[in-house]
Amino acid sequence: MTDDQKREARLRQALSALVDGEAHELEVSQVLAKAKGHDEVKARWARYQLVSAALQARGAAQGSAAIDESPATEVTTLPASAPLPRGFGWGSFALAASLTLALMVVLRTVGPGSEPEPRLAALTPTAAPSLAVPLQPVALGGERSSGSAAVQITMPRAWASSGELGPGAARHLQTLMRRHAELNLLDSAGSLVPAVRLVAYSEAP
């Protein structure tokens, strides 16, 4: 099985989990590095080895990325109370994520060379749903020192808006809010939050 076929298999597994009603679950997998034949991965391993060497030199070694030519070395070899599986482990971990919506699970068709390879499920709402996966809300802040975390997304407005916002003003304000979001993105030096806000931006202010 080629790497692409393996990715497709993982994708199908993820989709299957979603369709089976497990869409609320977070699935985390740790990938084994396949250094042989991948110069870029090797370069990263080399950087990790520098980190490892620095760690040992400082006498604070808690674990390190001991890298060699073996393809079965984990990127992160730190001790974890819940070790990640070696290789992809879709479906191995569960998270109560809690989003009150119906998700339509559709595998996006990707044209060659124009889009990234479909390595994960694309979730796209359609007018004629065929695979609806309603997710149940659970309570926010219900984390305990053991057990699943839960989150309820009910966010009441803290402050009522004041003033009239006509269609023209709304469009103008939307333009300025978008500019603000774009500037945040460019200033953020790769931070995830501004990028997510911009791409997920709601058009109607």
Added chain:
Amino acid sequence: MKVPAFAFLMAVLAGPAASAGAPGSGKAWLEAMTAALRAQAYEGLLSYAREDGVTELRLIHGHHGSAIYERLSRLDGEGKELLRRGDEVYFLGAQDESLSEAALPLVQHPVANFDAIPDSYEVRLGAQVTVGGRKAQQVRVDPRDSYRFAYHLWLDAETALPLRLTMNHPQGAPVEVMQFRALAVGEEPPEAAFQVPDSAPHQHPLAPAFPRDAQAVTPPTLQRLPWRLAWVPPGFKLLAEIAEAPAMLRLGDGLATVTVFIDAAVEDAPVALQDGPTAAVVRHRPHCDGAAYQITVIGEVPLPAAERIAESLHCTDAAS
């Protein structure tokens, strides 16, 4: 729970600015998260929720040499995508106007910078919880006043990647939630994942090659504007002054930002609203010659703070 040693070391080796947190502290966790977000390769599905809905996104994060390559795709509604290829950022699928070249920042300023939390916030280590079957460490970044929002993060115990991040009202209720629903870590994505489509409509190279060592560059002052702000929230600084019409003032405290737009064309009625994490305030302010200007303050701050900033703007006779 110890900070993941690998991520912590990446933060330490990244430079002195990223090593302020004591080992095991909340700041150390945030430094580790920042380092992990940049250094790790990962791909995930994440949900972004605010009071008016939930959006699903797909994130692919990798590297090309030392450059960060990233693709963030919205999976519902419009097919928006953000593509970052090192210093180049493209926004694909956008049909509305984009920033002009003149409005692009010449340098980067600290925004959403979790590895250098300003004094206006208190960083506390929260509970150790299980998130998605994974041990996670909660870190709370709470404001010391009511002029900014709080941030709560749940970081994976092994990788320090944020499994969940919420921005909360000072009173505690969440304003927005970002949460990974699926996450694969460790394998560099194929280069094809970051290809810029030739035929993509509405393709805007937003940021062609801004300086890499941006923090070391003096913030730009494109033009001194004949306006002054009598008040900004404590800890907020002037980040940039952009002379393009409408003129813009950029303010920030390291995490939150506010943009003040100053427009000679008064078109809209005064309004104040909180749209999820973003406050928007429109006011009319006279300049010294009596001419009215439309002032629009937009930022990820509570609405009262944005209103107070807007009200504090006043004219000055001469640029200085």
